[in-house]
Amino acid sequence: xxxxxxxxxxxxxxxxxxxxxxxxxxxxxxxxxxxxxxxxxxxxxxxxxxxxxxxxxxxxxxxxxxxxxxxxxxxxxxxxxxxxxxxxxxxxxxxxxxxxxxxxxxxxxxxxxxxxxxxxxxxxxxxxxxxxxxxxxxxxxxxxxxxxxxxxxxxxxxxxxxxxxxxxxxxxxxxxxxxxxxxxxxxxxxxxxxxxxxxxxxxxxxxxxxxxxxxxxxxxxxxxxxxxxxxxxxxxxxxxxxxxxxxxxxxxxxxxxxxxxxxxxxxxxxxxxxxxxxxxxxxxxxxxx
Ligand SMILES: [Zn+2]
Numbered sequence: 001x002x003x004x005x006x007x008x009x010x011x012x013x014x015x016x017x018x019x020x021x022x023x024x025x026x027x028x029x030x031x032x033x034x035x036x037x038x039x040x041x042x043x044x045x046x047x048x049x050x051x052x053x054x055x056x057x058x059x060x061x062x063x064x065x066x067x068x069x070x071x072x073x074x075x076x077x078x079x080x081x082x083x084x085x086x087x088x089x090x091x092x093x094x095x096x097x098x099x100x101x102x103x104x105x106x107x108x109x110x111x112x113x114x115x116x117x118x119x120x121x122x123x124x125x126x127x128x129x130x131x132x133x134x135x136x137x138x139x140x141x142x143x144x145x146x147x148x149x150x151x152x153x154x155x156x157x158x159x160x161x162x163x164x165x166x167x168x169x170x171x172x173x174x175x176x177x178x179x180x181x182x183x184x185x186x187x188x189x190x191x192x193x194x195x196x197x198x199x200x201x202x203x204x205x206x207x208x209x210x211x212x213x214x215x216x217x218x219x220x221x222x223x224x225x226x227x228x229x230x231x232x233x234x235x236x237x238x239x240x241x242x243x244x245x246x247x248x249x250x251x252x253x254x255x256x257x258x259x260x261x262x263x264x265x266x267x268x269x270x271x272x273x274x275x276x277x278x279x280x281x282x283x284x285x286x287x288x289x
Pocket of ligand 1: 155156157166167168169170173175176
């Protein structure tokens with residue numbers, strides 16, 4: 001039998017069936033409703049699960065936002081219209097009639113990356129640098145979610161107290177400086193209004209402003225990695241996300257890491273899973289619960 005895997009992101013909701021022998025089929029996606037109204041998310045979940053639920057015996061979900069005791073709350077008011085206290089587990093169990101497991105999306109991706117390396121490591125962190133910056137922490141082979149689901153929200157640690165305001169409300173978060181959204185926001189002059197992808201293209205063409213913005217992002221992530229090493233003594237840190245996996249980016253982070261004290265340096269590896277990390281992580285984690 002299959003697990004119905006669902007990934008609720010800021011811009012799209014994707015779903016697929018994942019079999020016991022790890023075949024992913026019937027991948028489908030819809031646009032995430034940008035509304036604080038629970039009705040719209042409810043209707044989107046009905047639409048995406050209806051064609052798949054009869055082929056599954058459980059549901060595993062990775063979702064943006066804070067997941068605590070089956071309840072979803074958006075940390076960043078720009079996501080899910082600032083939806084608060086949505087009973088995600090109860091809702092999905094009612095819609096599908098199936099048992100349901102939930103994780104934050106970056107925590108799910110963290111579990112997928114750990115599962116891929118579990119024979120050789122026991123302590124790691126995952127950082128996804130994408131539109132935002134998310135993360136997760138594995139300690140002694142356990143995913144560390146915290147009592148309130150907050151553990152591992154590495155993008156909301158401090159990078160610069162004089163930095164710009166983050167979507168979470170704090171000033172100078174890593175996300176407000178290093179994310180794809182922040183990269184785009186820093187562009188001026190000939191790069192003004194361009195998105196992170198276009199700024200990376202300019203970076204590869206040798207544009208000095210693009211080089212400076214991307215390097216600033218990579219240095220910020222290298223400092224975050226150093227903080228993670230100092231806090232958790234991780235065996236490695238895995239970097240993912242559209243910015244984290246963009247050509248040339250990890251090399252910049254690794255180069256910045258060599259400037260840190262030797263005891264605080266840690267191997268920085270590229271993520272194994274790309275777009276479907278949330279789906280895989282949710283399923284792999286649910287199997288162990
Ligand atoms: Zn923040």
